[in-house]
Amino acid sequence: MSPITHFIGSWLVATAVADSPRDRRLVTLAGVLPDADGLGLAVDVAQSLASGQEMSFHYYAKYHHLWCHGWPAAIVFSMTLAYFARDRWRVALGCLVTFHLHLLCDLLGSRGPSLADLWPICYSEPLFRHPIWFWKGQWKLDGWQNQCVFLAVFTLSFWFAVRLGYSFAEVFSKRLDSIFVSVLKKWRANLFLKPDA
Ligand SMILES: [Zn+2]
Numbered sequence: 001m002s003p004i005t006h007f008i009g010s011w012l013v014a015t016a017v018a019d020s021p022r023d024r025r026l027v028t029l030a031g032v033l034p035d036a037d038g039l040g041l042a043v044d045v046a047q048s049l050a051s052g053q054e055m056s057f058h059y060y061a062k063y064h065h066l067w068c069h070g071w072p073a074a075i076v077f078s079m080t081l082a083y084f085a086r087d088r089w090r091v092a093l094g095c096l097v098t099f100h101l102h103l104l105c106d107l108l109g110s111r112g113p114s115l116a117d118l119w120p121i122c123y124s125e126p127l128f129r130h131p132i133w134f135w136k137g138q139w140k141l142d143g144w145q146n147q148c149v150f151l152a153v154f155t156l157s158f159w160f161a162v163r164l165g166y167s168f169a170e171v172f173s174k175r176l177d178s179i180f181v182s183v184l185k186k187w188r189a190n191l192f193l194k195p196d197a
Pocket of ligand 1: 001034035069102106
């Protein structure tokens with residue numbers, strides 16, 4: 001699924017498991033970090049720009065979904081992030097949940113353009129080759145199913161933000177978050193609440 005869906009979905013989980021903004025940020029991060037192994041794409045782009053040749057996607061294809069989409073990365077990320085947490089055990093557990101939610105979402109919906117372009121989850125990479133999991137019915141990355149999930153998660157996050165008084169923007173900045181939530185509350189007041197008589 002798209003990094004934005006991973007991000008907002010992970011933040012929703014974080015609201016359920018962590019009490020402080022810092023801990024929610026860490027749990028959210030664990031649900032996004034697996035895609036760090038896709039940064040080889042930046043090297044591919046840089047090489048293509050420097051050489052003037054067509055882009056090869058060499059590093060992207062070689063490392064993406066292999067280095068950070070298995071249990072070794074789950075342990076490393078969760079332990080590292082939990083180290084910076086207030087409630088370490090709770091955050092470690094939350095990180096494991098959001099990390100594996102990311103894997104599940106990728107298994108469901110990260111197919112390329114053709115039916116054969118399935119992205120498998122190689123759960124023990126980069127240490128071991130097996131097990132390799134894939135789903136033949138995997139949704140296209142930009143397919144309608146993924147768009148529906150995104151819309152559902154996005155809408156739910158707005159509802160939670162108004163209810164809780166903080167939003168996924170808190171991951172970036174407390175100030176941005178308070179502005180964002182106050183805008184959402186104004187929208188809700190204009191749309192759903194009756195004006196005073
Ligand atoms: Zn991924």
